[in-house]
Amino acid sequence: MRMKRPAFALIAPVLTVLTCLFLIVPIGMSILAGVTENYFVGVRSGLTLRWVGEVWGLYRETIFLSLQVALATLAVTLVVGVPLGYVLARSDSRWVRALEEALVLPVAMPGLATGLALVLAFGTFRDFRASWVFILVGHVLFTLPFMARSVAAVLSSINLPVLEEAAASLGAGFVQRFFTIVVPNAKGGVLAGALMVVTLSMGEFNITWMLHTPLTKTLPVGLADSYASMRLEIGSAYTLVFLLMIVPLLIAMQWLAARGTRTLPSKRG
Amino acid sequence: MATRITLERCAKTFPDGTRALEPLDLAIEPGECLVLLGPSGCGKTTLLRLIAGLAAPDEGGRIAFDGTDVTARPIEARRVGMVFQSYALFPNMNVAQNIAYGLKIRGDAPAATAARVAEMLRLTQLEGFGERRIDELSGGQKQRVALARAVAIAPSVLLLDEPLTALDAKLRESLRIELKRLLGALKVTSVFVTHDQAEAMALGDRIAVLSRGRIEQIGSARDIYARPATRFVAEFVGQVSRLNLPGRGEVLVRPEHVELGAPGTGSFDATVAVCTFLGNLSAIELCTDDGQTLLAETRVPVAAGSRVGVTLDPAYFLEPRS
Incomplete structure (x- = not known):
């Protein structure tokens, strides 16, 4: 059977490389713009860290606020999402399934709509509205399903009910079982969920844009601001700063996913 | 304790x-x-x-x-x-x-x-x-x-x-x-x-x-x-055959209590329907002349289609209450 295999074998890698270039070149240009003296003149105008410095001076606060919101979001999703993931994995009641659907709603809905709903509901509580905690609420709504479902998926892949019965037969009460059996065996899901939550929170723009005040700007909101009102080099330098923060997280996530598929606990464990 | x-x-x-x-x-x-x-x-x-x-x-x-x-x-x-x-x-x-x-x-x-x-x-x-x-x-x-x-x-x-x-x-x-x-x-x-x-x-x-x-x-x-x-x-533990005997009605009997000999030497004759060699013994499925199935076992295999004489000892019949 002679197929046109050689031709395809040649086209496929070329196509892949072209696609990658298509995706990477704009990012590379943006990064380059952030460290170029004058983008309109080009690289020959010289490379500089001046714009990064300007970003630091102008938008330092947004970087810290983004980190603060991301870590707080992580803390809340850990405390709420891990038990929630456990419930999702253990129960097959109609109500729990409905809850699972409801949980995903903020992901499916445009962020602006979620943001507006929050403003309508809580906008009148002035101190709350003006504080960064308001943004935290939006981020938790958006990221919670990622933690809960990630935990639920890992817990569903092991025979958890029997493990818990075994632990109970050995004298462990519910709390002991939760912390010695459930949480350790959910570790992979918790870790994957945690990285996802932090990454999503750092990059979240839609909901945050509706919820922020001039005093509570996160990095992505600051980015929009700089694109609109600063020179191109500063906006690009700002993008560079964001990438420096987010790329290590993405790499960690990839690494974890690759590791997870190798050592997934078996059902018969 | x-x-x-x-x-x-x-x-x-x-x-x-x-x-x-x-x-x-x-x-x-x-x-x-x-x-x-x-x-x-x-x-x-x-x-x-x-x-x-x-x-x-x-x-x-x-x-x-x-x-x-x-x-x-x-x-x-x-x-x-x-x-x-x-x-x-x-x-x-x-x-x-x-x-x-x-x-x-x-x-x-x-x-x-x-x-x-x-x-x-x-x-x-x-x-x-x-x-x-x-x-x-x-x-x-x-x-x-x-x-x-x-x-x-x-x-x-x-x-x-x-x-x-x-x-x-x-x-x-x-x-x-x-x-x-x-x-x-x-x-x-x-x-x-x-x-x-x-x-x-x-x-x-x-x-x-x-x-x-x-x-x-x-x-x-x-x-x-x-x-x-x-x-x-009787039927769940071990094997058992149900047999309708003239003048006695239904009896239950285990394969090891069914004795086989030459045709005409037993209480009645039957034909070997299936013989499965299991190593230490052979499991035999007999077909009686009135069409009933009876399980037996022997030390030596018996060819399917052979005629055998069957002896049943009533002392070994199982008698469940219900």
Whole structure:
């Protein structure tokens, strides 16, 4: 059977490389713009860290606020999402399934709509509205399903009910079982969920844009601001700063996913 | 001192209304191994879960350990050792940590725990396996770890839910012998659930045969086999043929009690329909001249189609009450 295999074998890698270039070149240009003296003149105008410095001076606060919101979001999703993931994995009641659907709603809905709903509901509580905690609420709504479902998926892949019965037969009460059996065996899901939550929170723009005040700007909101009102080099330098923060997280996530598929606990464990 | 377990009027109805267990009374003597034997859905696992405390009996049922009512006690307060068909070993712990789990939970000192774990590893012939990860063990090793873990806490009762079913045939037999030795040495009251009659006969001091939520018969392996109380027991444990004899009506007879000889030498003649060579013996399916089927066994194979004379000794006919 002679197929046109050689031709395809040649086209496929070329196509892949072209696609990658298509995706990477704009990012590379943006990064380059952030460290170029004058983008309109080009690289020959010289490379500089001046714009990064300007970003630091102008938008330092947004970087810290983004980190603060991301870590707080992580803390809340850990405390709420891990038990929630456990419930999702253990129960097959109609109500729990409905809850699972409801949980995903903020992901499916445009962020602006979620943001507006929050403003309508809580906008009148002035101190709350003006504080960064308001943004935290939006981020938790958006990221919670990622933690809960990630935990639920890992817990569903092991025979958890029997493990818990075994632990109970050995004298462990519910709390002991939760912390010695459930949480350790959910570790992979918790870790994957945690990285996802932090990454999503750092990059979240839609909901945050509706919820922020001039005093509570996160990095992505600051980015929009700089694109609109600063020179191109500063906006690009700002993008560079964001990438420096987010790329290590993405790499960690990839690494974890690759590791997870190798050592997934078996059902018969 | 081993524990005596008593169940009074214990029934179990599931929320959807199905009756898994009809009201039953049962006493399990201290140190005995009681096997619950029956087909799937007969209620044997439900009964085990009632004793374990993983399920509560219907209103009015009462379960007592050594006379103390434990009906309202959850499993974690009953001190039962459980061994599951799926092993249920904790994948986040190694072998030694699995065995130590119950000891740690009840707060034993580290030194005492380590000593007990070492003792359990020795008892189950797992010395040197303490640091192994669970997914590095074979099925047989996993079940030994599960057994060691259950026994480590010196439970008042050991509950085994089809512990050998997931293993392959050869391993199942060798582990069965090991288990018998271990149960004999521990002298702990144990309840063993299985659907395998050979396992039941090998391990049970007494066997309770269950069907459709009822105990059909309870007794020694010999009793169950030679004097089945019901037709169900006769047919579930071992092989049996139903035969309509002129002038006597229906009789039940085991294959080993059907004597074969030359045609014309027995009570009646029959034709060999199928002969299956099994090594130590051959299983024969006979067809009588009036079209009935009769199972027999012989030392030497007999060719299908041969005519044989059949002798039946009425002393061996099984006589179930119902």
